[in-house]
Amino acid sequence: MPSLLPQHPTIAVVGAGAVGGYYGARLAQHGHDVHFLMRSEYEHVRAHGLDITSPHGNFTLSPVQAHNSPAGMPQADLVFVTLKTTSSELYEPLIRPLLKEKTAIFSLQNGLGSDEELARLFGAERILGGLGFVCINRTGPGRIHHITEGLIRLGEFVDPGDGPRAQQIVEMLRAAKIRCELLPNLLQGRWQKLVWNIPFNGLGAMLEMNTQQILSTERGREVVRALMLDVLAAARSEGVTFPQPAEEIIEHHLTRTKGMGAYQTSMQIDRQEGRPMEIEAIVGEPLRRAKRAGIATPVLEGLYRFLKVVSPES
Amino acid sequence: MPSLLPQHPTIAVVGAGAVGGYYGARLAQHGHDVHFLMRSEYEHVRAHGLDITSPHGNFTLSPVQAHNSPAGMPQADLVFVTLKTTSSELYEPLIRPLLKEKTAIFSLQNGLGSDEELARLFGAERILGGLGFVCINRTGPGRIHHITEGLIRLGEFVDPGDGPRAQQIVEMLRAAKIRCELLPNLLQGRWQKLVWNIPFNGLGAMLEMNTQQILSTERGREVVRALMLDVLAAARSEGVTFPQPAEEIIEHHLTRTKGMGAYQTSMQIDRQEGRPMEIEAIVGEPLRRAKRAGIATPVLEGLYRFLKVVSPES
Numbered sequence: 001m002p003s004l005l006p007q008h009p010t011i012a013v014v015g016a017g018a019v020g021g022y023y024g025a026r027l028a029q030h031g032h033d034v035h036f037l038m039r040s041e042y043e044h045v046r047a048h049g050l051d052i053t054s055p056h057g058n059f060t061l062s063p064v065q066a067h068n069s070p071a072g073m074p075q076a077d078l079v080f081v082t083l084k085t086t087s088s089e090l091y092e093p094l095i096r097p098l099l100k101e102k103t104a105i106f107s108l109q110n111g112l113g114s115d116e117e118l119a120r121l122f123g124a125e126r127i128l129g130g131l132g133f134v135c136i137n138r139t140g141p142g143r144i145h146h147i148t149e150g151l152i153r154l155g156e157f158v159d160p161g162d163g164p165r166a167q168q169i170v171e172m173l174r175a176a177k178i179r180c181e182l183l184p185n186l187l188q189g190r191w192q193k194l195v196w197n198i199p200f201n202g203l204g205a206m207l208e209m210n211t212q213q214i215l216s217t218e219r220g221r222e223v224v225r226a227l228m229l230d231v232l233a234a235a236r237s238e239g240v241t242f243p244q245p246a247e248e249i250i251e252h253h254l255t256r257t258k259g260m261g262a263y264q265t266s267m268q269i270d271r272q273e274g275r276p277m278e279i280e281a282i283v284g285e286p287l288r289r290a291k292r293a294g295i296a297t298p299v300l301e302g303l304y305r306f307l308k309v310v311s312p313e314s
Numbered sequence: 315m316p317s318l319l320p321q322h323p324t325i326a327v328v329g330a331g332a333v334g335g336y337y338g339a340r341l342a343q344h345g346h347d348v349h350f351l352m353r354s355e356y357e358h359v360r361a362h363g364l365d366i367t368s369p370h371g372n373f374t375l376s377p378v379q380a381h382n383s384p385a386g387m388p389q390a391d392l393v394f395v396t397l398k399t400t401s402s403e404l405y406e407p408l409i410r411p412l413l414k415e416k417t418a419i420f421s422l423q424n425g426l427g428s429d430e431e432l433a434r435l436f437g438a439e440r441i442l443g444g445l446g447f448v449c450i451n452r453t454g455p456g457r458i459h460h461i462t463e464g465l466i467r468l469g470e471f472v473d474p475g476d477g478p479r480a481q482q483i484v485e486m487l488r489a490a491k492i493r494c495e496l497l498p499n500l501l502q503g504r505w506q507k508l509v510w511n512i513p514f515n516g517l518g519a520m521l522e523m524n525t526q527q528i529l530s531t532e533r534g535r536e537v538v539r540a541l542m543l544d545v546l547a548a549a550r551s552e553g554v555t556f557p558q559p560a561e562e563i564i565e566h567h568l569t570r571t572k573g574m575g576a577y578q579t580s581m582q583i584d585r586q587e588g589r590p591m592e593i594e595a596i597v598g599e600p601l602r603r604a605k606r607a608g609i610a611t612p613v614l615e616g617l618y619r620f621l622k623v624v625s626p627e628s
Contacts, residue, residue, distance in 0.1 A: 207624050208522050219626035223619060302616025305537060310521050312533035 002125050002156065002165045003102045005172075009077035012037060012098045015090075016066075018138040019108065020082030022146050023178060025050045025061045030176040035065045035073050037094060042068040044141040053139075054146035056177045070097040078169070081107040085114055085281035091121055099126075104165060108132050108152065110266075111197070111281025112190055112289070115157045127157035128166055129186045131193050155183030191235035192242065194286055196253050197265075198300065199227040202283050204268035206307045212262040215254065223299070225250050230297035234286050237293030277311045279304070316439050316470065316479045317416045319486075323391035326351060326412050329404075330380075332452040333422065334396030336460050337492060339364045339375040344490040349379045349387050351408060356382035358455040367453075368460035370491045384411040392483070395421045399428050399595035405435055413440075418479060422446050422466065424580075425511070425595025426504055426603070429471045441471035442480055443500045445507050469497030505549035506556065508600055510567050511579075512614065513541040516597050518582035520621045526576040529568065537613070539564050544611035548600050551607030591625045593618070 009032070013024035016036040028034040038045060049062025067073045076098045083090060095105065095118075105122060107114050108130040115129040134150035154169065155161025162182040173180045183189040203214050203223065214220045228250045235241070242249060257263075270277045283304045290297045323346070327338035330350040342348040352359060363376025381387045390412045397404060409419065409432075419436060421428050422444040429443040448464035468483065469475025476496040487494045497503040517528050517537065528534045542564045549555070556563060571577075584591045597618045604611045 203620070203623065207520060207620065209624070214623060217623070217626040220623045223623050226619075298612065298616070299619065302612070302619065305540075305613070305616065306517070306521065306620060309517065309528065309531070309534045309537050310523070312531040 002104065002158070002163065004165055004168055005077050005104060008033065009172075010074055011035065011078045011080060012070075012073060012076035013080045013082060014070075014094050014098070015081060015083030015087070016041075017082060017084075018136045018144050019132060019134060020080060021050055021138075022052060022054075022136045022144050023082075023108075023152075023173075023176075024080065025052050025059075025064075025144070026176040026178055027172070028061055028064075029059060032172075032176070033065075035067060035076070037067050037070060037073065039068060041141055042066055048142050051143045052146060053144070055149065056146070070094050073098060075100045076103055079103060079105045081105060081109060081114070081118070083109065084276065085109050085111055085278045086276035088114065088117055091118060095122065104128060104169075106130060106154065106169065108154075109281070110278050111194065111283075112285040113281050115186065115190075119157055124158050128154055128169065129157055129183075129190065130154035130180075131183070131189055133193075149179055152178060152180040153183045153189050154180060155186040155189060157186055160184060161186045161189075185240075187238065188235075188240045188242070191231070191238070191240045191286075194235075194282065195228050195231050195249060196257070197282050198231050198286065198303070199224040200257065200263075201265040201267035201278075202227070202303045202307055204265040205271045205277055205279075206303065206310055208268065208271070210262045210264045210268065211257050211260055215258055221254060224254065226299040227303060228253065230290075230300040231286060233295055234290035234293075234297050234300065237290050237295040271310060276313070277307075279307050279311060283307060316418065316472070316477065318479055318482055319391050319418060322347065323486075324388055325349065325392045325394060326387060326390035327394045327396065328384075328408050328412070329395060329397030329401070330355075331396060331398075332450045332458050333446060333448060334394060335364055335452075336366060336368075336450045336458050337396075337422075337466075337487075337490075338394065339366050339373075339378075339458070340490040340492055341486070342375050342378075343373060346486075346490070347379075349381060349390070351381050351384060351387065353382060355455055356380055362456050365457045366460060367458070369463065370460070384408050387412060389414045390417055393417060393419045395419060395423060395428070395432070397423065398590065399423050399425055399592045400590035402428065402431055405432060409436065418442060418483075420444060420468065420483065422468075423595070424592050425508065425597075425599060427595050427599040429500065429504075433471055438472050442468055442483065443471055443497075443504065444468035444494075445497070445503055447507075463493055466492060466494040467497045467503050468494060469500040469503065471500055474498060475500045475503075499554075501552065502549075502554045502556070505545070505552070505554045505600075508549075508596065509542050509545050509563060510571070511596050512545050512600065512617070513538040514571065514577075515579040515581035515592075516541070516617045516621055518579040519585045519591055519593075520617065520624055522582065522585070524576045524578045524582065525571050525574055529572055535568060538568065540613040541617060542567065544604075544614040545600060547609055548604035548607075548611050548614065551604050551609040585624060590627070591621075593621050593625060597621060 011034045013020040016038040045066045106128045135147040162184045325348045327334040330352040420442045445467045449461040
């Protein structure tokens with residue numbers, strides 16, 4: 001059983017971009033001892049703080065306990081990992097120095113693989129994983145725009161996902177005006193999110209089309225359905241199932257996504273801006289798991305094959 | 315045996331865009347009776363003629379025997395079809411009125427399927443097919459830029475491809491400064507061109523990448539190779555083979571294409587300009603032929619699936 005956090009935990013946010021910056025700032029605003037590890041915005045945030053615009057109220061966090069290297073940071077009770085999955089080579093050098101014997105590591109990252117990688121490096125008992133359903137953008141140096149309420153779903157990496165430490169973190173986040181819920185089965189939660197993320201991030205980035213363009217034709221909807229069926233099959237290959245029938249899950253996603261209008265996924269925007277795309281976490285790793293289990297997912301395989309031509313390094 | 319053309323044939327160019335306009339104008343310049351069926355540029359060309367820029371010498375053809383409907387055109391001895399394959403519904407209304415008993419139909423169109431469709435509609439004996447390896451652009455109303463020499467390879471639809479009528483047409487074209495050669499086996503010629511066209515037109519349009527971007531990584535080269543292998547397998551499924559080993563064909567294409575620099579294929583440009591893309595003739599029909607023969611071409615199949623999302627109507 002993982003140890004509970006102390007009553008006044010020291011929190012480190014590793015990879016404090018828009019998402020990590022927002023949640024870290026909320027925790028700091030509510031009295032927590034939060035340290036931010038950041039790279040490009042370090043100087044600016046050190047001098048000017050973090051400016052938050054949010055439906056929960058705008059505020060400026062200043063001074064910010066900002067760092068540009070883990071060397072000067074205190075060891076933490078909770079490490080909040082919001083690095084992009086394309087930077088997994090940084091887990092060891094950035095996180096290791098922050099760990100005490102019982103430090104918990106909470107990975108709020110996309111796709112599959114980061115929980116396992118962090119568990120391999122630092123021990124499974126430390127790890128919690130989270131899914132962000134959020135819309136938080138950087139609008140300038142040190143400026144973060146929290147657009148809609150959003151939701152974090154989080155759970156322990158080692159079952160049960162909704163153990164006491166996870167409950168404690170949920171309470172801490174809620175007290176800081178962060179909407180969140182417990183995930184009894186983290187792996188199921190990750191696959192559930194992938195049912196949407198694989199088709200829309202994948203096709204969006206590969207074809208340079210937004211959700212509305214993809215769904216505007218029966219042909220597009222067919223390919224989305226075929227990809228979702230492949231993702232559900234890949235999930236089953238890991239023993240992950242869902243209570244609803246596949247058709248119901250899929251139609252629910254299609255209806256909901258139509259309601260979103262012309263939405264560009266993060267991967268499409270990453271492609272447009274020439275940034276690394278999270279292809280491996282979102283598409284590659286799910287495909288590899290199906291393959292290891294001997295499950296054929298031909299549409300998913302095709303997506304991965306062609307997407308890698310767009311961004312072979314990521 | 316198809317009949318030879320009369321010594322002074324009446325020629326109709328159906329779908330006189332840049333390619334049809336250039337070749338038709340060259341034939342007219344060299345004394346042939348050429349009628350042009352065109353749509354959007356009809357008024358302009360009727361008033362101002364066709365302006366040709368070419369390494370073989372610039373010239374203006376004026377007046378031009380331009381028509382905007384087959385109704386007012388004379389019946390032809392040779393119908394030169396340069397319609398886009400996405401306009402195949404126009405074969406019947408535009409070509410039928412131009413036919414005499416022995417009229418030959420020469421299809422200079424991309425991909426697979428137009429020869430067969432024309433043969434089905436008008437009789438196999440009439441049909442010749444041609445492959446254009448050309449770089450001819452429209453640069454303005456009635457203005458055509460013939461950039462590089464290029465080559466037309468042509469043959470009879472009914473074997474042998476290099477029969478007397480095909481020879482006669484080759485001579486006629488050569489006399490008008492049009493570089494061309496006989497194709498003993500038209501179907502083999504079409505597949506040979508597809509080995510290049512499927513990967514580079516297909517990936518280029520689907521991924522919005524030029525040839526240089528596609529070939530800049532090992533990942534991209536791998537997918538091009540896999541597609542070329544699928545195309546060669548699809549060709550074999552129709553009994554079409556090549557003397558060189560597959561690896562040699564593929565490496566030759568890769569080397570030659572690298573030498574072309576950052577080339578955008580016609581299908582990529584069609585996508586950018588919002589014009590119909592020749593997906594069915596270049597990708598869909600080759601795939602269907604492999605499927606009918608029970609041959610698996612999974613990479614080609616994936617390409618078609620995703621490309622259709624980009625342009626489902628074409």
